[in-house]
Amino acid sequence: MNILVFKTDIDNTHKLASINNFFAQIPEINHWSVDMEDIDNVLRVETSGDILESNIIDLLNKIDVYCQDLA
Template sequence: MISQYYIKQKQNIQIHVFKTNINSDTDVKTIGTVLNSNPYIKNWSVDLEDIDKVLRIEARKQLHENDIVKHLNTKGFYCATLE
């Protein structure tokens, strides 16, 4: 049986997918300090092998895509919602 707590927590999570210009492990470490310090972000990853350098973020629903884009843009990275 699945815990009600687990079900409630899973319903509160949203997945965001972005196209970026993150090109290296150094870039990943740089954004890592930003993303890891955000309490709404539960998990994230970057696919450096993909042509779009896809950033995937699992976050609480309180965190909006525009907030993520603006924050990464201020750090000098291109970031746009991947549709």
Template sequence: MYPDNQLILVFKTNIRTCADRLSVKAALDNEEGISNWNVDMHDVDCVLRIETPGITTHEVIAIINRQGYQCSVLE
């Protein structure tokens, strides 16, 4: 169960390998607006799941794009 102030954001990415994951790790770990995150590299959509008290989807996409990866909201 998550606290009421936590949102779960889900994205489709091209983060496919452990090396890719390491490339985005510092940026995601250092973002104050992200409580927790993980990437399911076994899923066809390489799903990035973010737990946050309030970072926006646009901010997450910008963070991932700055690292050289693609990211879009998973509907």
């Protein structure tokens, strides 16, 4: 299992719903959460398999979500 940590612009429930629908289609993502109380709106993604930080960033950019690696 890998834990990937990102800075994002996820600051509302609409973006959360979009990400939930998107991540639900990716079996390698076991769990994810967003801390919207943090100034960086930190996204934590628990993965299995070969998903890299760059994969998550690219996927989220496709749905207009800003995402930057924090690790």
